[in-house]
Amino acid sequence: MGWRKRWRDGVGVLVVEGDEESGGGDVRVPVEIARSYRARARGLLGRDRLDGAMLLTPASSVHTFRMRMAIDVAYLDRRFRVISVRTMRPGRLGLPRVRSRHVLEAEAGVMAGWGVRVGVRVTVRAKE
Numbered sequence: 001m002g003w004r005k006r007w008r009d010g011v012g013v014l015v016v017e018g019d020e021e022s023g024g025g026d027v028r029v030p031v032e033i034a035r036s037y038r039a040r041a042r043g044l045l046g047r048d049r050l051d052g053a054m055l056l057t058p059a060s061s062v063h064t065f066r067m068r069m070a071i072d073v074a075y076l077d078r079r080f081r082v083i084s085v086r087t088m089r090p091g092r093l094g095l096p097r098v099r100s101r102h103v104l105e106a107e108a109g110v111m112a113g114w115g116v117r118v119g120v121r122v123t124v125r126a127k128e
Contacts, residue, residue: 008033008035008036008126009033009034009035009036009039010032010033010126010127011030011031011032011033011126011127012030012031012033012055012124012125012126012127013028013029013030013031013124013125013127014028014029014030014031014052014053014055014104014122014123014124015027015028015029015122015123015124015125016028016029016114016115016116016120016122017120017121017122017123018115027114027115029052029053029106029114030051030052030053031052031053031054031055031104031124032050032052032053032054032055033054033055033057033124033126034054034055034056034057035057040056040057040059043056043062043105044067044069044071044105045066045067046066046068047067047068047069048068048069049069049107050105050106050107052106053104053105053106054104054105054106055102055103055104055105055124056102056103056104056105057101057102057103058101058102059100059101059102059103060075060096060097060098060100060101060103061093061094061095061096061097061100061103062088062094062103062105063092063093063094064088064089064090064091064092064093064094065090065091065092065093066090067090067091068090069090069107069108070087070088070089070090070107070108071087071088071105071106071107071108072085072086072087072088072105072106072107072108072109072110072111072112072116073085073086073087073088073094073103073104073105074103074104074105074111074116074122075097075099075100075102075103076100076101076102076103076104076122077099077100077101078099078101078102079121080102080121080122080123080124081119081120081121082116082117082118082119082120082121082122083097083099083100083118084097084100084118085111085116085117085118087108087109104116104122
């Protein structure tokens, strides 16, 4: 599926492309896709944990007000290349990223283990 694909709210697989620095293999992670306004607004609010990641699309910023946990946030451009990665504690407002078209959220600390860092390209495959 190409990067121009329009998803519906649901689940899929996040594929982080591996390189020599990360050992070369791709990493696959379950992902929840939040495409509708309602799903993006709800996001991770009220959750104590998340197995995998959540993709907010379209999105260029996030907040952690009323969240119970710290999260890793990766801002992605329109071709799903990571342009910024931040860890946000609860009660914070993230600054909008001008080139960001999608935001990936996960529990704090896990993105580094997946190899998500600036310049890496990720792919999201919706489950049919």
